[in-house]
Amino acid sequence: MAAARVRSGGRPTLEEVAARAGVGRGTASRVINGSPRVSDATRQAVEAAVAELGYVPNRAARALAGNRTDAIALVVPEPETRFFAEPYFSAIVRGVGAALADTEMQLLLTLVGNDRERRRLAQYLTAHRVDGVLLVAVHADDPLPELLEQLGMPCVISGARHPGETLPSVDSDNYEGARAAVEHLVSRGRRQVATITGRLEVYGAQRRLDGYRAAVSAAGLTPDERLIAPADFTEEGGAKAMRDLLARRPELDGVFVASDVMAAGARQVLREAGRRVPEDVALVGFDDSVVARHMHPPLTSVRQPIEEMGRRMARLLLDEIAGRSPDEERPSLVLPTELVVRDSS
Amino acid sequence: MAAARVRSGGRPTLEEVAARAGVGRGTASRVINGSPRVSDATRQAVEAAVAELGYVPNRAARALAGNRTDAIALVVPEPETRFFAEPYFSAIVRGVGAALADTEMQLLLTLVGNDRERRRLAQYLTAHRVDGVLLVAVHADDPLPELLEQLGMPCVISGARHPGETLPSVDSDNYEGARAAVEHLVSRGRRQVATITGRLEVYGAQRRLDGYRAAVSAAGLTPDERLIAPADFTEEGGAKAMRDLLARRPELDGVFVASDVMAAGARQVLREAGRRVPEDVALVGFDDSVVARHMHPPLTSVRQPIEEMGRRMARLLLDEIAGRSPDEERPSLVLPTELVVRDSS
């Protein structure tokens, strides 16, 4: 019975596990990787050796030999500070983390700020240092997705970039969320329902506007383009849009704002204009972020299942990496939103 | 002149770069790793070859041969949802990311939720899959720091765990921030200044209380233990503490609350009790989080330089990894806070 030779101070290697279990290296490897072509007796012997020695595979060696990394990158465009200020980021991370918890996959966090970092990232990815990429908040004109496509690097994005999105994506139902929000305002007796939109180049913002339009028509209200004020997802933008709306259509009695942050700006303007919320003007936001809960009055808002989105993105990516045939249909998930009614409506 | 042999489809290897430059593998390696023992001519030749071939070192091979990983882990205890809800997390990540931007270091994000994940983490670290660890929001009784110490794994924590902290740490000046907050209240003419504390097992919360006490004494006010209400960093806890305070000392005219979230709870109770803010009771929070800006009235709060803290933590860790002698003094940074005065005081 050959005792496993434990080299001074080093961590046990596969070789040592194999020796301890009285099998060859190949067999030990098979057991550890869950191959079925191993007899039960052998499997148990190896598993015992692993336990006794406290063996943990060396990731680098695996990566080198197996030509994979067991790591995925979460790529976050840093300029999107909006993204950070909101719990969005944390929730996505938590979701992704949860999905990866039972996996050997590591999560690499990559912030891309300036152009230099962008290039470094491209290099990174080209060098195949990760098995796949999660891209959040991609802009429609971002070249990164195409680059990944060319490299054959598995990739999942959050939020389709346009109607015919080709990349696997996970999104919340912006259209339906907006529709429900406006329907809710109508059900509260509002007849002059305006909207403040996000940047319409962002497809999600466009979808929210579509939802608004659909609900307005469905309610039998007269669509009025002067009730639509484009903004940019910022608090100041929301304020400015609200001012415009009040100037154009002072008789409005409800506003669906495409983000909570913008709603905060709008709310401020309403206060200054002496309009009470919700008595004079009912307000509904989007995101159900922290600010919604702490606004005065607390803001009715459309909640997105962000953590779940993160989880789904991760799962989709894992599937992709596991290698579904490339011409298989690209899954595009749309998760339902939920209207959280508070005192502003 | 031997043309570099480019293997079909593969990425160029060091060997190929060396061939292309007409030097040996060792020399090429030296150039790439910035060793000084290379002649200028050779260096230039190799650099040219690298550029032409678009060579990027294989991380796995490096890790395997060099017995390091060029990666650090940011370990986040997930149960600390409080931590996530606030911009704290994002800001730390951004700071760390910024510090790592010019480095070859990768940032691994590790969420530890339940106990199983904790064990997995320990295994991870034991297996030396990272070169160092950033620990945020460690509890005083967490065994992880000790484990790391034993393993000789470089580590930096955010927030000292107790007065005699032995690990390198980066913290904001909780004491001074609290002191300044209370001093500010006093300067606004408040004489009955109470405080709502965080969980006092958290050293930072204790320091804030110390700061409060110091300021009260310095102002020549009579210290009164009934003006001190312990809470737990939650909104509900803050509300409850405020209720207690009002019951015990109805004549209070100022409150320093050790977190914005608790302040939100306290503010709610004050409203219900018919106390105006700031006319009847002035309020100061801590963290300068999103809720502070959106409270009604906007909350005066103590801002911590969180992003900077992340940056410093990362730098400290890199130093540690670069290998300062182990008995060198462990740096413990304390960064200044800033009082952001708004309408609540």
Add this chain to the structure above:
DNA sequence: GCCGCTTTTGGGAGCGCTCCCATTACGCTG
């Protein structure tokens, strides 16, 4: 008891790099 098949096993050949030692080239000194 032999043959041919399948299942199981062992271990060689690398993966691409760093480390380090031996070798060569160079530059002075006497």
Add this chain to the structure above:
DNA sequence: CAGCGTAATGGGAGCGCTCCCAAAAGCGGC
């Protein structure tokens, strides 16, 4: 111009694993 110290270089060994081929073992059927 020999001799010696130093700077520069080449390349073997090996990191720990996966892949895969060939060998061994097992199992029926005739």
